[in-house]
Amino acid sequence: MRQLPWLEPGDALPDPASAWGVADPVPGLLAAGGALDVDTLMQAYGNCVFPWFSEDQPILWWSPDPRMVLRTADFKLHRSLRKTLLRFIETPGCEVRIDHDFAAVIKACSSSPRVGQSGTWIVPDMVKAYTDLHRAGHAHSVETWIDGELAGGLYCVGLGRAVFGESMFTRRPDASKIALAALVSLCRHYGVQMIDCQQNTAHLASLGAREMARKRFVSHVAGARRQEGPRWRFDPVYWSELLSARSPFPT
Known part of the structure; x- marks a missing residue:
């Protein structure tokens, strides 16, 4: 061995x-x-x-190897999520914020129960490490806010146009999916081709994620990290990347 x-x-x-x-x-x-x-x-x-x-x-x-990745062009906007997004966008008090409260997001992710897991991998040392990475400008939170309360979200790492998803949580139905849809919209707007999902799960596969050979993924990241990355703030106009009838991406 x-x-x-x-x-x-x-x-x-x-x-x-x-x-x-x-x-x-x-x-x-x-x-x-x-x-x-x-x-x-x-x-x-x-x-x-x-x-x-x-x-x-x-x-x-x-x-x-292989690596689970979500190509932003392949994100599956199921009919139910499309309805949820439209309702969210049209409802006063509902908004997406980026990096507004990273500490609250990673804390919520660390304490969220996971199917088949008795504990968490987001241990205190990891919380500190990614908080430091956030302060250095390389870790970001995408947050779903409803009536002034943090309802769900995710955090990720961004190196140029290489984006690595880490963890998500929800306190309201579909709040984490809204955050993921917002991240996909942001990535599409700025030409980010894929979001790393690390490992294969049925939930990620249902949203369009697929496995990719590690060698191919390494090659993609080597190029993407050298490109100018997104501006990490969310403008509601980015929703058109998912919801516009003229969008070139399949839903």
């Missing part, structure tokens, strides 16, 4: 192609240890690697 690399703080992450494969105990696992400082996280995301671990584990770094 191949030995899993152990990293000291400041060590470079291994090549993602060296991650454990299907014949190894935990496919996709790349390394353990290291640190969660901004520089390390920037290096990790730039090389299609992300941290994911529980409170009783060391830092674990992952680069799964």
